[in-house]
Amino acid sequence: MAELEKTTEATEAQSTTPAAAPEKHKGLNIPYEKRKALYGYGFIALWFFGSIYFFILPLIQSLIYSFHQTKIVTGGMEMSNPGFKNYYNAFRKDQYYVPALTAMIKDTLLNTPLIIVFSVFIAVILNQKFKGRTAARAIFFLPVIIATGPVIDIINGNMSTGGYAGGSEQFSTMFETNLVDDLLNFLGIYNISDRLTTIISELTADIMNLVWKCGIQIILFLSALQGIPYSAKEAASMEGATSWEYFWKITVPYISPMLIAALVYTIVDSFVDPSNDVMTLVLNQSKQWEHGYSAALAWAYFAIVGAILAIVLAIINRFVYYEVE
Amino acid sequence: MATKKEEREFEKERKKAIKERYARMKKEGLEKYFTPDQIRYNRNRRIIGAVWPVFRALILFGLGFVIMYPLLFMLSTAFRPNEQMNDPSIVWLPKSFTLDNIKQTAQVMKFDTFSPSILSNTIVNTIVLNVVASVLQVVTCSITGYGFARFKFKGRNVLFAIVILMIIVPPQITTIPLYLQFAYFKLFGIIPIYSGATGPDGNPELVSLINSGLTMYLPALFANGIKAGLFIYIFRQFFRGLPKELEDAAYLDGCGPFETYVKIMIPNAKTSFLTVFLFSIVWYWNDFYVSSSFFTENNTVALMLKNLDAALQQQLFDGQTVSIRQIIVWLESGCLLSITPLLIMYTFLQKYFVEGVERSGLTGM
Known part of the structure; x- marks a missing residue:
């Protein structure tokens, strides 16, 4: 009770408008809704001030940098030559930026559907009941705890090397045995057509990356699959749905809301990955103290990816099924 | 509600009954009971039921192997004497084992130095950094998430859009301005604090937070640490999923909103807290981008591993450049050393990573 009285006093002091404080209202001067709103501000205050200082200000600052030539001096950044010069240079003069950008976008657009389909597939399997499911889950979520760190760089062999070794030499021994070619030979379909072989070997070479990038998405889809009510399953089996029909008519609609989360996560993840080409360019520029130019590269990239994200979401949103409107 | 065990028994009984009935009907001739369509359907189901588990086991085993491959390779290499790296007769099992690489x-990664202070030990330093930052982050993010989930106020949607923006904007965009803010630190961005020394231009120098743990703690304290946006989102979803009656009861009993949060909501959100805490630990442990921007002398495991290549060449090969084949055993040992703590944590708390996320309300997206 003491708490309540205290808060009443506190809110009394805050209420300034006479309309909000009718005199004979047994002490509660501010309407309940308004009081709750004040508490809401209280709960998010810490984050709000933090994000102004640690997020919004730096964000605006870097946008300002991107329109200037910058030079670091004691106490801050010295800016000169305002204008769109950085952006102009990025798209018209930089010989690496545009190719890296298009390659990156193409890669993301190709890999994202693969990752999504693959993680739905794995999630459906891991949701079934079988012996050793816990162990299987433990293994498939393992990438979640490893793949975000520098360990994955060493595993993939693309470490920062100081430029002494060729790319092929860096590949650790794990990829030396060419199992895929052996398998193709064994099946007797090796080199039927060069193109087919290239496609197959590219796909299989990427399986490693694919599997390692799916951890979070599998968790997301698995949690959505757990949300499918048993009644839906029962009804489907009463109606004589095959597993295939069940997948398309029941599973897909129910997990479609999670599709958005998984899509955003996948796209953003590949976008901010420090080892992708565009990010490497951005980081290199800022290592060379070209902060203005680096910020311009990052912002242009961010704008393009944001636009892609918006388009993809707008399309996907039309096919999403929400049980509760 | 039946318990899980009972449900399993019911399931077993039901299957048995169906089987028996089916056998009985088959004896009398199926055509009497089913249309041809139904017969075909049942037959297909039985075939799939027999084939699918085998197929599934194959897929799981194969993909599981792909995931485990690097780890197995790590184990195989880390304990292998360096000379045996070029022995073509060795694939997985080396002829002899050694602990020298480890x-x-x-030593190179400073896992065994305890002087001048205990914090110069990489592992201890990293654990302290991670745990403090994660605890701060979990507490503040949950408070923020609760605020967004349960209170209606003007501008809530706009403010929540900032949270979404925090998820989407990569840290690379904000790092440089943030670096400058930390390097020339002013309290609340306004009040300058002077370190006492004078800079090259004669003016008193501002306090620099670079290399201090505060560059991690301060953002975490204000719910802006690594991946804070995601955590706020998770907590908001979770709190939204809890029944409103819980709070109403507390309010009626005279709890203020903050008291309600501490006494009612936190106990209910235990699993969610643990999950977010674990993920936070993992992301702080693995982070090398943010820490490499703010630390030049502060050793964390991820930074050490990132520079292991150069450090190895300097300390073991007298600064000669060597190819990756020559130092792979040490690199893989380094990997093993740096993920072992995470792996140990994962083995014991695996359940909370998986089930925690399932129950933490992410489902309601």
Whole structure:
């Protein structure tokens, strides 16, 4: 009770408008809704001030940098030559930026559907009941705890090397045995057509990356699959749905809301990955103290990816099924 | 509600009954009971039921192997004497085992230094940094998430859009301005604090937070640490999923909103807290981008591993450049050393990573 009285006093002091404080209202001067709103501000205050200082200000600052030539001096950044010069240079003069950008976008657009389909597939399997499911889950979520760190760089062999070794030499021994070619030979379909072989070997070479990038998405889809009510399953089996029909008519609609989360996560993840080409360019520029130019590269990239994200979401949103409107 | 065990028994009984009935009907001739369509359907189901588990086991085993491959390779290499790296007769099992690689790598990564202070030990330093930052982050993010989930106020949607923006904007965009803010630190961005020394231009120098743990703690304290946006989102979803009656009861009993949060909501959100805490630990442990921007002398495991290549060449090969084949055993030892703590944590708390996320309300997206 003491708490309540205290808060009443506190809110009394805050209420300034006479309309909000009718005199004979047994002490509660501010309407309940308004009081709750004040508490809401209280709960998010810490984050709000933090994000102004640690997020919004730096964000605006870097946008300002991107329109200037910058030079670091004691106490801050010295800016000169305002204008769109950085952006102009990025798209018209930089010989690496545009190719890296298009390659990156193409890669993301190709890999994202693969990752999504693959993680739905794995999630459906891991949701079934079988012996050793816990162990299987433990293994498939393992990438979640490893793949975000520098360990994955060493595993993939693309470490920062100081430029002494060729790319092929860096590949650790794990990829030396060419199992895929052996398998193709064994099946007797090796080199039927060069193109087919290239496609197959590219796909299989990427399986490693694919599997390692799916951890979070599998968790997301698995949690959505757990949300499918048993009644839906029962009804489907009463109606004589095959597993295939069940997948398309029941599973897909129910997990479609999670599709958005998984899509955003996948796209953003590949976008901010420090080892992708565009990010490497951005980081290199800022290592060379070209902060203005680096910020311009990052912002242009961010704008393009944001636009892609918006388009993809707008399309996907039309096919999403929400049980509760 | 039946318990899980009972449900399993019911399921078993039901299956048995169906089987028996089916056998009985088959004896009398199926055509009497089913249309041809139904017969075909049942037959297909039975075939799939027999084939699918085998197929599934194959897929799981194969993909599981792909995931485990690097780890197995790590184990196989880390304990292998360096000379045996070029022995073509060795694929997985080396002829002899050695702990030298691990010991030498631990030395290079400063896992065994305890002077001048205990914090110069990489592992201790990283654990302290991670745990403090994660605890701060979990507490503040949950408070923020609760605020967004349960209170209606003007501008809530706009403010929540900032949270979404925090998820989407990569840290690379904000790092440089943030670096400058930390390097020339002013309290609340306004009040300058002077370190006492004078800079090259004669003016008193501002306090620099670079290399201090505060560059991690301060953002975490204000719910802006690594991946804070995601955590706020998770907590908001979770709190939204809890029944409103819980709070109403507390309010009626005279709890203020903050008291309600501490006494009612936190106990209910235990699993969610643990999950977010674990993920936070993992992301702080693995982070090398943010820490490499703010630390030049502060050793964390991820930074050490990132520079292991150069450090190895300097300390073990007298600064000669060597190819990756020559130092792979040490690199893999380094990997093993740096993920072992995470792996140990994962083995014991695996359940909370998986089930925690399932129950933490992410489902309601």
